[in-house]
Amino acid sequence: MTAVITEARLIEMEGALLALDRVAVGRLLAAASPLSHVEHLIVPVLERIGAKWEEGQVSLSQVYMSGRLCEELVDSILPPADFSRKSVPPMAIAALDDYHLLGLRLVYSAMRASGFALINYGRTDIAQLVQLVKADGIRILLISVLMLPSALRVGKLREALEAQGCHLKLVVGGAPFRFDENLWREVGADAFGNTASDAIAVVTRLCEEAT
Secondary structure (H helix, E strand, C coil): CCCCCCHHHHHHHHHHHHCCCHHHHHHHHHCCCHHHHHHHHHHHHHHHHHHHHHCCCCCHHHHHHHHHHHHHHHHHHCCCCCCCCCCCCCEEEEEECCCCCHHHHHHHHHHHHCCCCCEEEEEECHHHHHHHHHHHCCCEEEEEECCHHHHHCHHHHHHHHHHCCCCCEEEEEEHHHHHCCCHHHHCCCCEECCCHHHHHHHHHHHHHHHC
């Protein structure tokens, strides 16, 4: 039976992650089924921690380590080859010409915690990213940006990918796309995710459409 994730449970998980209390985090995860871990516990808590970083309430290192701890513990529950992991097309996430990797870290952690296997390319430029995508046969690519110039380069990335015969689904996220609700369409993306939860929902839909 799936455990009910209460507000008190979310607060408890948030505190355990910020304290890097592996025992407490493990206990909270064990109280629910694997599906509810990711959809109703880990993802919203990581988003809360990310929001607190934006408000200056927690440090970047706490955000980073919280994500890493979630990934490690979920991997112990759902190893990479475990049958419970989702069967999906090859996918990856990257930050395009942007040094701010917080958004990427939150989405990557949430995606992996949700059972998705994806490659983290980290910070890349267009030329490098096209090479990586082509070599790995990526079919769904998530792009995280914080600055507007980086967001505008997504259009050039789409052109470069098409020129190399890389026909994939491009999902974007980050502050510029939240400020301008039409920007993701203008740069040639296929979808936009406002939060880590949105990214999971978008990728789930794209995977279903591909089957």
